Amino acid sequence: MWFWIIVAIVIIAVIAYLAATYNRLVKANVAIDEGYSQIEVQLKRRADLIPNLVSTVKGYAAHESGTLEKVTAAREASQSASGLQQVSAADGALTQALRGLLAVAEAYPDLKASANFLSLQEELSSTENKIAFARQYYNDSVRSLNTAIVTIPSKFFVGIAGVHAREFYVVPDAADRNAPTVQF
Amino acid sequence: MALEFRAQQSANRRKTWLLLGLMFIALIAVIWAVGTIFHFGGLWLFPMAVGISLIGVWVSYWNSDTLVLTMTGARLIGHDDAPQLYNLVEEVALAAGIPMPRVAIVDDPAPNAFATGRDPDHAVIAFTSGILQVMDREQLQGVAAHELAHVANRDTLVMAVAATTAGLLAIVADMGLRATLFSRRGSDNNPVAQILALVAIVLAPLAALLLRAAISRKRESLADATAVQFTRNPTGLRRALETLAADTTVVRHTSNAVAHVWIESPLDGKNKSMFDTHPPLSQRINLLRAMEGLPPSPS
Numbered sequence: 061m062w063f064w065i066i067v068a069i070v071i072i073a074v075i076a077y078l079a080a081t082y083n084r085l086v087k088a089n090v091a092i093d094e095g096y097s098q099i100e101v102q103l104k105r106r107a108d109l110i111p112n113l114v115s116t117v118k119g120y121a122a123h124e125s126g127t128l129e130k131v132t133a134a135r136e137a138s139q140s141a142s143g144l145q146q147v148s149a150a151d152g153a154l155t156q157a158l159r160g161l162l163a164v165a166e167a168y169p170d171l172k173a174s175a176n177f178l179s180l181q182e183e184l185s186s187t188e189n190k191i192a193f194a195r196q197y198y199n200d201s202v203r204s205l206n207t208a209i210v211t212i213p214s215k216f217f218v219g220i221a222g223v224h225a226r227e228f229y230v231v232p233d234a235a236d237r238n239a240p241t242v243q244f
Numbered sequence: 245m246a247l248e249f250r251a252q253q254s255a256n257r258r259k260t261w262l263l264l265g266l267m268f269i270a271l272i273a274v275i276w277a278v279g280t281i282f283h284f285g286g287l288w289l290f291p292m293a294v295g296i297s298l299i300g301v302w303v304s305y306w307n308s309d310t311l312v313l314t315m316t317g318a319r320l321i322g323h324d325d326a327p328q329l330y331n332l333v334e335e336v337a338l339a340a341g342i343p344m345p346r347v348a349i350v351d352d353p354a355p356n357a358f359a360t361g362r363d364p365d366h367a368v369i370a371f372t373s374g375i376l377q378v379m380d381r382e383q384l385q386g387v388a389a390h391e392l393a394h395v396a397n398r399d400t401l402v403m404a405v406a407a408t409t410a411g412l413l414a415i416v417a418d419m420g421l422r423a424t425l426f427s428r429r430g431s432d433n434n435p436v437a438q439i440l441a442l443v444a445i446v447l448a449p450l451a452a453l454l455l456r457a458a459i460s461r462k463r464e465s466l467a468d469a470t471a472v473q474f475t476r477n478p479t480g481l482r483r484a485l486e487t488l489a490a491d492t493t494v495v496r497h498t499s500n501a502v503a504h505v506w507i508e509s510p511l512d513g514k515n516k517s518m519f520d521t522h523p524p525l526s527q528r529i530n531l532l533r534a535m536e537g538l539p540p541s542p543s
Binding site for chain 2: 091094095098102179182183186189190193194196197201
């Protein structure tokens with residue numbers, strides 16, 4: 061009697077352990093998809109803020125049209141990008157163009173003092189932070205899945221769970237990685 | 245900084261479970277002690293104890309958001325009421341991978357903040373009006389990260405369990421003590437067991453309080469480490485704690501029931517004590533300084 065109870069407990073424990081391992085892989089995979097969709101949401105938010113920013117800057121600094129056009133072009137490129145590599149490349153290019161625009165804005169005290177510009181600046185720098193954090197969450201999730209895929213015991217469940225190693229979201233521009241603390 | 249915060253996280257988690265385990269053992273010991281003194285104890289005391297415990301956990305944990313909001317007089321805000329604050333909470337929520345919590349402001353000049361709620365879907369994060377005045381964006385982001393770390397680590401649940409176990413121990417021990425003092429029912433029992441039981445009854449509630457405070461301190465350290473995991477920036481939180489250390493005002497809505505939820509404890513005294521709900525600010529600051537690669541603070 062006792063023997064069978066112990067056998068049953070051991071079998072249940074083993075099944076629970078295997079199920080937990082399988083679930084961890086599936087959950088890690090879902091977390092990656094969620095992380096990616098958050099990046100997309102924030103990139104879209106930034107793209108939505110840009111026309112407003114461009115028109116505000118134009119009002120005070122009309123002859124900076126070259127910088128403004130760069131931003132508009134980078135925004136358009138980012139909206140037609142698809143697939144992780146294109147999206148991340150366009151993301152990096154747009155970040156660069158925006159930095160250029162905000163650096164130009166430094167030279168116009170009236171612009172810098174306008175309430176509209178200040179609130180846009182806060183929204184834009186917060187969105188930049190959100191993109192960075194969404195990226196960090198995504199890459200952390202990718203790292204934990206990719207580690208689980210090559211380590212025991214989760215390694216044996218890769219086939220059943222239908223997961224595969226995922227791609228990191230790499231910011232292509234080296235300058236962008238070196239300057240994460242730029243204050244807009 | 246490397247991955248130091250991860251090592252600290254797992255050490256703090258292990259210690260939490262150890263302390264919760266110790267509290268449970270203390271509870272069993274008191275029930276045994278009460279049972280030894282009255283012959284009939286064991287059978288009915290335990291289910292009753294568990295019953296009280298479950299009700300306590302359920303009420304304080306399930307309604308923690310509304311309860312604490314009412315007790316502290318916090319009012320909920322939206323994006324347009326305080327865009328910068330709302331934005332930076334949103335940033336940290338993204339870093340933590342949890343849903344956007346509700347944001348509230350407590351009208352109180354003392355700089356402080358707290359988070360509560362039964363799970364990440366019902367979380368509330370609150371800031372005093374004082375903290376919004378004395379801290380810059382980076383510091384507030386550190387504070388938000390500390391608070392959302394409590395949410396992500398389910399500390400409302402951990403502390404509800406700890407508080408209920410401690411309270412329950414006190415009730416059972418009190419019942420046992422009264423029964424021992426006012427009845428001679430157990431006089432024919434083994435005297436050694438009687439004395440041991442009495443000692444257990446007297447000491448257990450005290451031990452429970454100490455363990456509860458110790459668990460709270462571990463969760464605070466864990467939240468600091470998790471905050472760094474979210475922002476990858478120990479500097480913001482460290483600077484925020486330094487501002488709190490320099491400040492001497494204390495939040496007005498101080499009560500035992502909500503003391504442990506604040507980032508800086510409103511009740512802990514100047515000197516370090518085993519009953520403190522938070523580790524000393526200087527110790528927390530130095531741990532963060534170590535993550536930044538800085539030497540310990542001289543003061």
